[in-house]
Amino acid sequence: HGVWLLLGIVIGKILLTTFCYGSGAQGGIFLPMLVIGAASGAFCESLFSSLSLISGDFTAQFVICAMGGMLAAAMRTPILAILLVLEMTNSFSNIYAIGAVTIVAYLVAELLKEPPIYDSLLQAMTGQSNLESVQTFFQTNVPVVATYTDIPLQDLPLPDGTLIVSIRRNGTYIVPLGDVRLESGDELQVSCERGKLKDAKMYFQSVH
Structure with missing residues (x-):
């Protein structure tokens, strides 16, 4: 029993x-x-x-x-x-x-x-059949030498679905408007599609 x-x-x-x-x-x-x-x-x-x-x-x-x-x-x-x-x-x-x-x-x-x-x-809950398209977040720092510094955010060739949510520079948060330019050492909060997380991280770590 x-x-x-x-x-x-x-x-x-x-x-x-x-x-x-x-x-x-x-x-x-x-x-x-x-x-x-x-x-x-x-x-x-x-x-x-x-x-x-x-x-x-x-x-x-x-x-x-x-x-x-x-x-x-x-x-x-x-x-x-x-x-x-x-x-x-x-x-x-x-x-x-x-x-x-x-x-x-x-x-x-x-x-x-x-x-x-x-x-x-x-x-x-989201009703999405493909979880690769669900947004996720990660934090990264701009390298000392990077290809995307001194370029307005609106002109950056970011991977599809990638968005810079916030920028922290010298302890101060900066609103990521289109004319803002990144500098080495900036702390970035980035949103991207889950399936493109690796590509987004590789882009922000590129130095050539």
Whole structure:
């Protein structure tokens, strides 16, 4: 009965979480992921022990390893998943087991080419089918020698979708108007499309 109860908890939690987010209701998904992972680990341990494949002394290990694996597969952050589980358990005795499960879960999710859960939620909220076009931000400094200094911002050949949001020079913020010229050492806040983040960073670091 315990095995079937745990299986029901896993399936029910997945369905309820899917229903809540599909309905557009506000709420967190971090705790539901931990509950699904913990219930899945407890179910696997109960199933194996009922089949006499293992002893019944590994419930805690299965639970915490499954939580780490669930976080790594869903969020694509294996190191963060390991650290979170270790912080919650306040013990390093199972670090190797958690690390192994977490890395395997991450690789399986990557091979299946499933997007991270937060990317999927962002796509659902923005209604964009291509997450590469979602805007992101980064900070950079103008090199001492750069090709784009002494040129008005309106004449800069910035990559498509790239915009200088703010300029900080000698502790003072400057509004990035069209006639403003960048100087070496300026701190820039730049907005660009996620798919062109690498090109935008390379442009601002170019010195030739």
